[in-house]
Amino acid sequence: MTLFDFWDVLVLGVVLGSLYAVIAIGYTLVYGVLQLLNFAHSEVFMTGGFGGVIALTLVVPVASPSLAQSAGYVVLGICTGALLGATVAFFLEKVAYRPLRRRNAPRLVFLITAIGASFFLYNLAGKLFGRNAMPMPRMYENRTVFTIFDTTINITQLLIVGSGVLMLLIVDHVVNRTKLGSGIRAVAQDPEVASLMGVNIDKVVSRTFVLGGLMGGAAGFLFGTTNQVFYTMGFLPGITAFAAAVLGGIGNVRGAMLGGMTLGIVEAFTVDVFGDAWRYVGAFGALVLVLMFRPTGILGERVARTA
Amino acid sequence: MSDRNDHRTTEGAGRVSTEKSTATASDAAGAEAPLLELRDLHVFYGAIEALKGINLSVRTGEVVALLGANGAGKSTTLQTASGMIAPRQGGVLLHGERVDGIASHELVRFGIGHVPEGRRVFARMSVLENLHMGAYRFKRPDPRDLERVFHLFPRLAERRKQVAGTLSGGEQQMLAIGRALMGKPELLLLDEPSMGLAPLIVQQIFDILKEINEQGTTLLLVEQNASRALQLANRGYVLETGEMVMEGPAGELLADPRIRAAYLGEHVEAEHS
Numbered sequence: 001m002t003l004f005d006f007w008d009v010l011v012l013g014v015v016l017g018s019l020y021a022v023i024a025i026g027y028t029l030v031y032g033v034l035q036l037l038n039f040a041h042s043e044v045f046m047t048g049g050f051g052g053v054i055a056l057t058l059v060v061p062v063a064s065p066s067l068a069q070s071a072g073y074v075v076l077g078i079c080t081g082a083l084l085g086a087t088v089a090f091f092l093e094k095v096a097y098r099p100l101r102r103r104n105a106p107r108l109v110f111l112i113t114a115i116g117a118s119f120f121l122y123n124l125a126g127k128l129f130g131r132n133a134m135p136m137p138r139m140y141e142n143r144t145v146f147t148i149f150d151t152t153i154n155i156t157q158l159l160i161v162g163s164g165v166l167m168l169l170i171v172d173h174v175v176n177r178t179k180l181g182s183g184i185r186a187v188a189q190d191p192e193v194a195s196l197m198g199v200n201i202d203k204v205v206s207r208t209f210v211l212g213g214l215m216g217g218a219a220g221f222l223f224g225t226t227n228q229v230f231y232t233m234g235f236l237p238g239i240t241a242f243a244a245a246v247l248g249g250i251g252n253v254r255g256a257m258l259g260g261m262t263l264g265i266v267e268a269f270t271v272d273v274f275g276d277a278w279r280y281v282g283a284f285g286a287l288v289l290v291l292m293f294r295p296t297g298i299l300g301e302r303v304a305r306t307a
Numbered sequence: 308m309s310d311r312n313d314h315r316t317t318e319g320a321g322r323v324s325t326e327k328s329t330a331t332a333s334d335a336a337g338a339e340a341p342l343l344e345l346r347d348l349h350v351f352y353g354a355i356e357a358l359k360g361i362n363l364s365v366r367t368g369e370v371v372a373l374l375g376a377n378g379a380g381k382s383t384t385l386q387t388a389s390g391m392i393a394p395r396q397g398g399v400l401l402h403g404e405r406v407d408g409i410a411s412h413e414l415v416r417f418g419i420g421h422v423p424e425g426r427r428v429f430a431r432m433s434v435l436e437n438l439h440m441g442a443y444r445f446k447r448p449d450p451r452d453l454e455r456v457f458h459l460f461p462r463l464a465e466r467r468k469q470v471a472g473t474l475s476g477g478e479q480q481m482l483a484i485g486r487a488l489m490g491k492p493e494l495l496l497l498d499e500p501s502m503g504l505a506p507l508i509v510q511q512i513f514d515i516l517k518e519i520n521e522q523g524t525t526l527l528l529v530e531q532n533a534s535r536a537l538q539l540a541n542r543g544y545v546l547e548t549g550e551m552v553m554e555g556p557a558g559e560l561l562a563d564p565r566i567r568a569a570y571l572g573e574h575v576e577a578e579h580s
């Protein structure tokens with residue numbers, strides 16, 4: 001591996017890591033408030049991808065779009081993906097999980113429900129949109145934007161990292177600086193006491209799903225910009241992002257960001273050094289290794305709930 | 308679901324009221340409905356009946372102590388009053404209006420503050436964030452309330468940036484009380500605020516509770532520390548395995564030999580079963 005390769009690979013890793021980080025937010029937020037591993041989040045991601053592509057297919061007839069048109073397409077794609085992701089996440093919580101909470105169902109039932117919802121949603125997508133991949137309409141000429149260390153950065157890469165980082169900043173702000181964020185953190189730490197303070201738990205849980213859904217859906221579209229969308233596209237990025245959330249310390253928002261970026265970079269280097277067959281070995285090997293020494297993840301902390 | 312021997316508990320069987328007519332020192336309310344009234348409250352955990360038809364009332368301005376051994380149902384009583392638990396039978400009334408069935412996050416708007424057993428501060432939030440959580444029901448925290456809390460508990464002002472989980476037990480208790488005050492409660496429910504604290508800190512906390520009451524907040528105080536609680540209180544109730552067995556002016560309860568034996572650690576041979 002030459003030095004020039006290094007930067008190329010690092011860029012690939014950061015692009016991948018941005019996506020994982022944004023998806024991981026959804027897992028970690030929901031885990032925080034409900035201690036639920038929401039496996040259906042990968043389908044929120046997938047739906048966002050389809051939403052973006054379908055919306056664009058309806059409006060992209062121009063062969064060589066102007067800069068303004070290109071920007072419009074991108075914004076449309078991201079927003080449609082985000083909104084559709086949020087919608088699916090919202091109804092997922094309402095239809096699948098809330099009835100279980102009402103009845104105080106055991107943890108295992110939530111898990112099975114999550115897996116069931118995931119199967120249902122991706123098979124439904126396969127039925128509705130076909131089992132073949134849908135190509136991403138061409139929104140822009142994917143040319144090089146700039147070059148650093150002899151490594152070219154193209155529009156798609158810049159788009160993914162740029163909007164990914166922007167979304168992470170927004171989530172971080174919402175969680176740490178807004179009233180909804182205090183509600184989310186309070187419910188995560190002690191739901192009973194949170195409700196004594198006037199926090200409506202149902203509302204907070206619902207909005208947490210929406211926040212995670214916005215991120216997941218937008219990430220689905222961004223993922224699609226590198227290639228295409230297909231009904232099982234959520235599976236591998238979903239599992240990896242989930243692993244990223246665990247790696248960073250599940251429940252911890254900044255941990256999810258860190259974990260996502262780490263796994264993206266590890267994956268890129270693993271592929272570069274050992275070949276594509278090893279793609280997930282590196283990332284999951286890193287996960288196992290970290291958890292052996294820090295079972296709560298990199299930023300995971302377990303402060304006792306009561307003194 | 309088979310009929311679990313329905314509630315009509317033998318009222319009065321275990322009831323040894325010291326005196327029914329409870330004339331209180333700070334009796335300003337007159338004929339008005341009490342601030343809080345629990346009426347024939349039956350509360351269940353599954354098949355276990357934790358409260359077997361208790362009655363309790365707190366008038367505006369009072370300090371009322373609720374005493375009882377471990378597992379008597381004291382916390383359950385407070386939790387029912389603040390809407391955390393719905394009673395199966397009976398009513399919770401605030402100023403004469405039924406509020407049972409209203410969820411706790413809505414009930415705070417009626418002016419109930421609950422300092423839960425074991426303090427339960429948000430361990431990963433700072434002192435200031437905890438206090439802000441107490442004012443969650445408002446658009447934004449009232450700076451005057453913050454000032455008041457910092458005035459009552461200067462220690463919290465010094466440590467406002469500190470993560471609550473790293474505070475000492477006494478500081479956490481102060482924070483739990485301060486947090487509840489941020490919600491501008493008319494009635495403050497306190498569940499064993501002296502639990503596990505050194506005598507000096509307990510004294511401080513009780514002094515501050517007295518001050519809070521003098522500033523106009525009504526208190527319903529659950530305590531193991533019966534002597535301190537009764538010294539602060541106007542009236543008291545004694546709960547025993549889900550039934551109210553005594554009630555009366557604090558002074559009378561403090562002088563009652565049964566109370567002295569059971570809760571003040573005085574050795575009288577009468578050990579009730």
Ligand SMILES: Nc1ncnc2c1ncn2[C@@H]1O[C@H](COP(=O)(O)OP(=O)(O)OP(=O)(O)O)[C@@H](O)[C@H]1O
Nearest residue numbers: 352355357375376377378379380381382383384424
């Ligand atoms: N969540 C619960 N599930 C089942 N039983 C419960 C639950 N909470 C309390 N109980 C039972 O209800 C009874 C009353 O409990 P409660 O916590 O109100 O007692 P307490 O008077 O506050 O006791 P302590 O002084 O130990 O705090 C006890 O027998 C207890 O075991």
Ligand SMILES: [Mg+2]
Nearest residue numbers: 381382383424
């Ligand atoms: Mg208790």
